[in-house]
Amino acid sequence: MALLPALAMAGEPAMKTRTASAEFDRLFVLAQTELEQDKVDAITDWSFNDQKPFPCVCFETGEKWHYVWTRDLSYAADLALAKLDPERTKTSLRFKLGAVRTPGVQGDQSKWKLVAQDTGSGGSWPVSTDRVVWFLAARHLLGDPVFRKEVEQALFMTLSQDDTFAFDPEVGLYRGETSFLDWREQNYPAWTAKDTTFIAESFALSTNVLHYEALRLAERLNRENGDTDKDNAGFYAAKADALRDAINRRFWNESRGMYMSYIGPAWAPVPVESYDLLGTSLVITSGVAPADRAQRALANYPVAEYGSPVIWPQQPATPIYHNRAMWPFVSEYALRAARATKNAERIAFEIRSLMRGTAKAGSNMENYELTTQAVHFEDGKLSGPVVNSPRQLWSVAGYLDMVMRGVFGVEDDGAVTPMLPTQLVPELFGDGDTIALDLGERRVVLRKPKSLGSAGLLVAGTQRTEGRETIVDLVPQDASVQGLRRNGAQFAPPQPEPPKPVRDGEAWRIAMAAGTILYSEGKRIERVDADREVEVRMTGTSQCFSATNVADEIESLPSRTTCVGPELHAERASPRVWHWMAPNDGRYRVSFRYRNANGPINTGITAGVMRLGLMCDKKLGPWPQFATIVMPHNEAETDSTSGTFEAKAGANCTFALNRGTNMSDLDHFAHYTGGKGGASGPLNEADIGTLTIVPLP
Template sequence: MAGTLLACGALAGALLATAVLADTVAASDASAPVEWQDSVAWQGQQASVKVRKDGGFVLAFPGGRREIAPQPMRTATASPLFDGLFAMAQAELAQDKVDAITDWSFNDQKPYPCVCFETGEKWHYVWTRDLSYAADLALARLDPERTKTSLRFKLSEMRNPKVSQGLVVAQDTGSGGSWPISTDRVVWFLAARHLLGDPQFKDETWRALKNTLAQDDLYAWDPEMQLYRGETSFLDWREQNYPAWTAKDTTWIAQSFALSTNVLHYEALRLAATMAPADEQASYADRAKRLRKAINARFWREDRGLYMSYLGPWFHDAAVESYDLLGTSLAVTSGVAPPDRARRAIERYPVSAAGSPVIWPQQPETAIYHNRAIWPFVSAYALRAARTTGNTERIAFEVQSIMRGAALAGSNMENYELTTQAVHFEDGKLSGPVVNSPRQLWSVAAYLDMVQRGVFGLEDDGSVKPMIPAQLVPMLFGERSEIVLQTADRRIVLRKPDGVAGGVLVAGARHDAGRDTIVALAWQAGSGVRLSRNGAAMAPSTPAAPVIERDGNAWKTELGAGVRLYSDGWIIDDGEGPAHRFRMAQPPSIRHCYTVTNVGPDAVESLPSPTTCIGPSQRVAGAFPRAWTPPRAGRYIATFRYRNANGPINTGITAAVKRLVLQCGDAPAQTGPIVMPHREGEGDSTSWTYTAKAGVPCRFTLHDGTNMSDLAHFVHYTGGKGGAGGPLNDAEVGDLILDPTH
């Protein structure tokens, strides 16, 4: 076809453009493109949009041309670029609506009937977190019925009659054999909260919420930290944002604590406080308050003015120099962050010229994917957080970043390289993004939310609260006196005041006329903050585990220049000065665990090394119940040596999940969870802390818990064990290691 160009690279075949229609508006052809109105230019590349006479658009971008048909919702602004990309997002949302889904690891790769949203051009399944974030951003509002069908696909009863029954949310396949190494399935309720007007769906939501929280309370809640354990939400490719050594050992992740996952549990508890029977609501509300307090006590780093992305196990090393934009934004929008901390966190989270990195600092020798990358859906949550805190500089920045990425790629891509905003950046073995997909569902939802909420201020309750920074006014209004959003059921008109001022346009007087909501805008002072521009800063490399050696009656370790030493989460050598020997004063009577980090010249730390623990460990072997008599009174840590080869380290559903029961004399029994993730060879399970009295015999019994293979949902899983072949919650259990601790 004359005039047709083929999209190149990752977009080939997906964005095959048709010829420019003969009825393209002639005036658009004749005029030079205007930056952010007709076009956007970036690092020598340009994309432009022209309006067709039929109300559609033609997008010309570096990879080709794309015809965009008129869509049900429309914006009328001074920017064909803005209006056309809004139409493109709707067109891509329509492409993501399917009647069947497929994945390599489910249903023998055969289509499974589901009137659902698929995840993207390269991802034809429904994943709990992808769907839920997309639904929270836009889908629940725009297509509630299909959203409910998709969400229901991720609910499941238990198929194993030996475990506690009830409807729960499925944690997808993941690190070390899935839940409870990954515990962010509660994101499902972030989406479901918008759809509770349907009585049947509300009942399903409450049953799933009650049971899912109950499971997490048994197997993911840590009473020492008053936090839920588990991996960062969405950032589930371990070596992208965790130390590289966790790629082969996810036990550390299983007993770490993530900001994002804990904020999601806070939101789930708050929802439970509104849905539970009246006599249970106060309990859920109190638990939410206590969790909020613990999040602020544990994750906030005052010197950075940021919330840390995750913490290590409490008995190894706590603070980690890693921050993530999704967790930060959720902490702000949920109300977990107090106002002053919320304001500082959004001000200080660094950016690059192209957009906001999903993690900071970037990690060396790590390919581009989550590392060194912009993800539009995360940028949309950052935009929400910027609106919450009134950060006008960041509002404008995120709007333009989301627009630029979609325009230059010709699609709402999964992600972009951080400094170029390219869909692929060549950097040898680190090239990436390693995986990228057009019309990625949560990226599509991000664009739709940016337009409806981020610019027009349309909130979930139907109120209209625009917050348009002065930087965006020339693009949106030009010479116009008003801009318009036409949705399926209403028309929102924003009218610019006379005169030009700085700051931000916010809602003034409002009146409704039939289906029209007309808002007179007024100038208000802006935030006046400047964004931190070191988003591409690289962390130092992660060091090897410290070597602890005997030194007479004491212990010693050799520390290189700039190496910081931690003991049980506390800095005991700050890493300043040249290489030197650090000496521990005396042999430990309790277990101590040591890690080291490298400290860069800008005081940014590396991720922590593996942990080296020393102390008077005891081993208990044999059949269960295993007997042991404490030599001293106090607290102990119990850990099992084990093997679990039932799946690969990076995926599956057969993490072995157990309950360890301890009976010491006539004292009440103590019980806690033990998790044994997939791994190669023998390693350590997660640990559990208990108390014992000197000389009082104790008996240990290990009982089966539950894992994701127990869910009926996974009867269709054919990519590994625990699926179609039946539930599997097993590991080879070796010695029980007992260590006295603080």
């Protein structure tokens, strides 16, 4: 059953609001107008099809972006498009699927399609792994049996591929970049601008919550298909439960009362003083965060005068884009999180922010500068937002969702569950008793109570249907009294230089400046309040150190990591095979020196993705050990991501490095002409140098 009519404007808007605020009513019409402008019959992009249009009855991303990208489309569809125009949404989502075109890579399911990760950091997937956001959108469109079958196949294949190449079983999380925050130095350490290996083996909150949602969808579809707990439904349920627990264990910062945006790699999982609003909102709306943590996480996430920053704290010497900015679609996810936690003040704050930004700009912009909510702020070399597009698709969808769900409470299933802050009543109701949302075939009317009392929220009391009208009598309800933290524009200090350990007998001595913190293996060692040396006992295994600066009780992003201690090398027997004898029982970390010049650091689809197999004659078990090795694009020789393994003393071990898969293997990229691996054919290669092994504590 269609809950809302597909928008088909010809002068008159398909939907209208009737409130005491002419501005509120006008901006709702504007959002519908801009959504119509985002509907196209052909798409273009500088890096596809030699910049020639090709047919697609799709949504384009914005006035400046005439293409369809997985994350932009999917978030927009989850917010509003799936219910407003399901057919065009399905067409757009289908465009982001691709079958494997490389012989031997996928086996019997070669005709099944996977979700495409768009061009990006270090050569795309699995440096970035948030393509599973596609399922956040697709879950709304399962009433079409043909599309449902496509979703099931894509879900099975995409999760299977991510489990093989992106999941770390020791940590219990999926590796990869923060979702949407994909301009590295905006929210990652500045040194990742030239080296994305850290990003490829780190773990992001938002991306893991998206995988959790995908696993829950897999569980649901299998149950609906008749599977029992002993079959696939139980398998996906157990994986989702374990991932939920790992997210809460790894990302929660109790001292801040917030979830960290990302943490370091498995071998040095340094906690990072970085928080992002999308990840925070998703961890709440998904149900991953327990109720008490959900309330604290949103209440503790700081705001600025006019809206919520997409990251906190802000990073110094960084242009305005994600840094020092608010993004409307993320603000709408924050509004959803505020509704989930009954945070009346945050609900009102986000509604006003969305209205103000659109009214001031005259369009649903891509983003705004944080302190002024301007579309451009002059600050010399740091001016921005660096890029900003009118009628940005996910901003349009976010605004529509703010009106339909955020104010009138219309849910995806058609239920009406308003949660209206009493402080908005004078603006929306004026002297009247009702406000209304006309959806065409249906009209939702909210009736205010005779007395607001001291309650923070108005929620649904009695409901009745009269013809096409759903009339809801609002009743007061207490809300959580949280307040708003107003330091959203606060800066973090700059990142320090990496530690330089110097051996002194059986210890490492590390010179630390005042106001720095030393970490080893991801664990905090010591805060230094005056310039001095810190002594760390040698362990006889690899010891890895990083540092942060501290100012106003906010830590900088981490320095590069410096590792010291034993370093072993395997003997190369052939281009892809190495031999090595283990000196002691224990755990080891293995990585490669390499060069991947198949594309620039900031884009492309040719990240090197390999599977490393290990067999030793003194076996720990009946099976070989495996690890995924990722070799992102780079400009100079550097280290790959790492794998870990165990070996017994004296074991003769053989390492074999085999080709894995990357995005160039998908036929979706057959039209990619902006770099290697597209129209010229799949490419998954790197110049591989020394294999390095270090013993772990």
